[in-house]
Amino acid sequence: MHRFLVALLAALDAAVSAIVGWAVVLVPLLLMWVFAFGGLADWSALWPATVRIWQLGNFVPLSLSLDGDFLVEMGLPEEAGSFVLSLAPLAFAVLIAAFAARSGRRALRSGRWLTGVAAGTTTTALAAVIGNLTAGNPVASAEPWQAILLPTLVYGIPMLLGAVTGAWSEGDDGIVDRLHDIADRFPTGWREFPALMVRGGGMALAGVIGFAALAIATTVPLRGGSLIALYEASQVDLTGAILLTVGQFAYLPTMIGWSLAWIAGPGFALGAGTGVTPVGSQLGVLPGIPMLGLIPEHGSPLLLLSVLAPVAAGAIAGWGIRIAFRAEAHAEGSDHEPTAPRVVLAVGIAVIAGAGAALIAALTSGSLGPGRLAVTGPEPGAMALAVGLEVLVGAAILLLAPRRYEQRLGQWVRGDDDAETAGPKASTGGQD
Template structure:
């Protein structure tokens, strides 16, 4: 990141390519983090952009809650419910998306709706890209303001100091990721590659390739898991329809339920990843959904859960689902093979190990975030064990990447020729160590 330049007295600049401007006189500067609002303090503009993002994502949840309250206000059973309570419900769900547990009737709900987290990330990204200011001070102020806003909301809903502290931490993480991504999309900002080059350049090339390969493997696994969820929902569409008809919802209730299901749809995708990996997942104590076994228990009347695998879907075909991990590892191994130029015999294997470790850690983090308590009793256990799933992913990716990267490594091939005493292409016998 470059330092902030003066606001006035600069010569006019012409854009040569995204993220670069040519200043008359021949100086080509990367004007990362420069103000878009003349005369406005850059830190204040960044803080306002983050507050805008917080208000937008919070309103997206509180408005449906208030609409549901208005639509049901004539019901005698809701006579003692005031509209601020509807706002509090929306705010509590918003906080839950930032990792703050919610207490409902003395029961702690810790299951993070990843859809709410993605909504908050998107509003941060969009707000920073549209009206953010690409300066270091503005970025720091934006993240700080967003974290403070999350803490304030936690205090207003009566969460106490512990909830406010968790909200500040969760808000700082979401704000740093979303706002940072939005600022990097500003016209004057350089690419992420250029920004991180000083740090990445100090890392060994095989480690860089392995880390990128691990991210690629994780992204491919999430994409395959989304496809699996689609197949589940199509296969269970009859059950989903029966649950919807049994609820007998009106238009407002249907819209609210649809929003609620969208909030947890990414969680289902992560659970499908746990299913693909082998350990599977649970939706309530005593239940298990895995490629080799389905042990169902009574589930809440939620249409989305009607798409979970049924016992009759388990068979020899599903038992081989973890092979997908090896296939994804093959793709990641091909990427590593194309990127690594080994100068020692262990570089290819080390790159594969970094690829597997990166994918395992990323998947374990996702699974941990997508798991928790969704209610009292049996619903206190929902999701999967993050490190068990991450370990299986790391093992599968390691095997797949090694099957591609190691045979293509010249040092490995030379070692194999020496062991088998196979002559080189020119007919000469292999060198002896």
């Protein structure tokens, strides 16, 4: 495909991403302006508010300055009039990243993925510049360099990763193919090592995220009373309740990140000097946000069993990679599975899962309000260490187990009813 056409299509993708992101914010604000304020509020504030919320969703910290009369009306202390809001509604970034990665794959199929990535990133930067220049207001402000750089990175990095990972698996007749050729010259047992390690780390991280989401889904019916009570205390009408719910869904991925920190053990903070862990919770006064009603008020030593979830995720990843590793060895005409690559694979899977957990912790941390609420979310270092070690235990069990035990463990993971009878036959070559 011609270079100009590739750049044009990639730029169009980036423009659509920005426009859709703005529209997702503007439509609810417009509905609130019509139904909650009867169209009497200043409509010119809608666009600046839209851009600022979009920027927050792209990890741009916002400096808020509230009017003194508003503080008196709401009964808030004077020190609450100025603070930084940096805890991002992560749903924005997740959707943008998914769209950008898809655009990167499309640019790869065109044969000129570098051109596509450059065009998409440049267009996003231009949209960020336009948004920031038109979003001036006395309530919320952002540093210009952050308002331009961070949305550009949120779109550009996933687009680049989408193109590079696609090029690794499909080929690009360029630099990625040359790197693939270098990996193909590795000795037997190490040849597919990079791809297997990344795949295993991704499987383990996806498993831990799935367990974290399941923990939230389990908590909803258990603590639904607290959730409803906070909705009632907010005293909002139907329109306000709908908008409040939509806003909380934007923070659902953030809550999943907190849940991941909880099941891994380190927990998370909801203000300076606070902590929410399986053992116990130390909480101060919290904002009346309904979704915070899902946070457990008490812990139990039995809840420490939640750390088995990352171990199980690591075991599933190790089992899948052990099968793929054996298939690669058989494809090379060898039935031998070298131990050293399997050891490094287990460590590599744990490192990647731990690094991913640290990134999730960083993305789900920030400032939620003034004073003590400036410290909110999990700590990346503790998350990386806990998830990495727990995944390492699970992955090592399946990757390093002798074959007969690995087969029986694999059958247990699959839930086969005949695991007890299949194991001895496998170990004796099928003889009675």
